[in-house]
Amino acid sequence: MFSFKILKRSKLSRARLGVISTPHGEIETPAFIPVATRATVRTLESREVRDAGSRMLICNTYHLHMMPGEQIVQKAGGIHGFMQWDAPLMTDSGGFQVFSLGFGSDHGMGKILKEEPERTIVQGTQPSSVKITDDGVHFRSPVDGSPLFLGPKESVRIQEKLGADIIFAFDECPSPLADEAYMRTSLERTHRWETTCLNVRKRSDQAMYGIVQGGTFPHLRIESANIIGALPFEGFGVGGEFGYDKRSLRRMLGIVNDVLPESKPRHVLGVGHPEDFSYIAEGGGDTFDCIAPTHYARRGVVFTSTGRLEIKKRRYLTDQKPLDHACACDVCKTYSRSYICHLMRAHELTGMKLTSYHNIHFFNARAALIRHRIANDEL
């Protein structure tokens, strides 16, 4: 049911052109995957996401377990039926929440930094609202404080009920502030968890991706890729941070992907600003997800062919041009910057919807361009 076909390998880089086939259809790669954490790409209906050019989404185990709960989703026919998305779907395992609700929250930072960090998280350190044990992670909801224990068994059990086409093994996304000793301990624990995920899986109609970690330590990345790559996963995720320098993203991916079996698809977790696309493809990434298009859209940041546009600025109130003159999306064909600027300033939901739609379309178009360039031997 699940397969990955490589249509072309670049001669210039590790980039490849491919097709992932799932029980819910195919997707051409490299591809950008919008994030639909709680079974929605925020502000957009499933059909709109589809219209904007998306062929696969990634939902989240932790968030869908907390609300509405996997039983509800399962009864609705899995996420596909629940959200009426008749195309491929992935679910993230909850491994990112180990970071985002843990050290990420403690230090008020994301997993990608702009400069070399001071590695203050040493082996044995625990985040304040999350407790990491050998069996899994005790979470405490930042919303209402409700507890949740998620380990490899729990994550797989939930993901099998949610029913995505591709599920991820449970990992710990480590903080960029972790020192090497912490990173090694975390990595070894993650490796054990991933083996458990393979052992407890019951469904054969879902692909399971193992996740490579190791932070910015090349030898740990290689070690992780060797171990995870040798396990019978249908594909691989590459998680964590890749260094503050954009170039190191391509380098680290390259290091990992030289080790991972070439015939299986690789998903780069949580990376994908427009300027990252070519690095990801050149590093051998096939799919990648990022909250950027929707996250920024709601804050009034629009991605265009000439860079970011902060559409809430007063100066756009009288601008009759489309968001992006080079964009073919319905929003750009229909509405002016002036209108969208007004909606955003008035806090009208439609404003966020229009910017989200455009950004998703823009990201998809950029991914299509990457595919085009590989096909034309340009990348």
Added chain:
RNA sequence: GCGUCGGUGGCAGAGCGGUCAAAUGCAUCGCGCUGUAGACGCGACGGACUUUGUCCUACGGGGGUUCGAAUCCCUCCCGGCGCA
């Protein structure tokens, strides 16, 4: 006309003798967001400068009281409400 309440920064709205260039919210400006807790977070927001400080101009206008007033008094102007 009489009575009464009120006029504070772009807006709304605290303050009601010193610790007030004036709380708070919104707006504005700047910055930050990369497997989404977050339609969010941080900073600035009268002017000028030698900017953890100094000076100037400010709480409807004018005039007083006081060492000191956005805060008290008088008067004028404007607005809400009530009564004629």
